[in-house]
Amino acid sequence: MELRAYFEKYHDEATCIEELKNQRIQNGIICKKCGHDTHSFRQNDLKFQCRKCRNRISLRSGTVMENSNLPIRYWMICIELMTLSHRKMSILKIQYLLGHKRYEPIWLMVQKIRLVMKMRDEKYRLRAYSQFDPEFLQKIDMLMIKRKTKSASS
Numbered sequence: 001m002e003l004r005a006y007f008e009k010y011h012d013e014a015t016c017i018e019e020l021k022n023q024r025i026q027n028g029i030i031c032k033k034c035g036h037d038t039h040s041f042r043q044n045d046l047k048f049q050c051r052k053c054r055n056r057i058s059l060r061s062g063t064v065m066e067n068s069n070l071p072i073r074y075w076m077i078c079i080e081l082m083t084l085s086h087r088k089m090s091i092l093k094i095q096y097l098l099g100h101k102r103y104e105p106i107w108l109m110v111q112k113i114r115l116v117m118k119m120r121d122e123k124y125r126l127r128a129y130s131q132f133d134p135e136f137l138q139k140i141d142m143l144m145i146k147r148k149t150k151s152a153s154s
């Protein structure tokens, strides 16, 4: 997608929340507590609620965005920028483009996206990226980031 069209499509956080929500529903949500697969969505706290046992899971949980306080829109824009630039864009540049004050959360976001893209490359060599491929709907924890930065520097 052309970048301009992309910014028009995901022009605000509500649109991005909707997109992620629909993508997760499409991929299927299984209740961790009872294994049921139909959920309703609670707009007020952005959680899926199991229709059977009423257990709730957050929109971001179990995705690359879990434990991040950055807007979902940042993630979507960042994934797009990194895809267009073949991952070579610097973190400082991304921070500047997003207009975010702090470097650390942006650094962490980029590390997580890079890791997902790397794992995805190993899986399918020739498939083009798209927003929220199932690979982005997986949790990346700090241990995986540490392991990766360690192996990259040695």
Ligand SMILES: [Zn+2]
Binding pocket: 031, 032, 033, 034, 035, 036, 050, 051, 052, 053, 054, 055
């Ligand atoms: Zn349940």
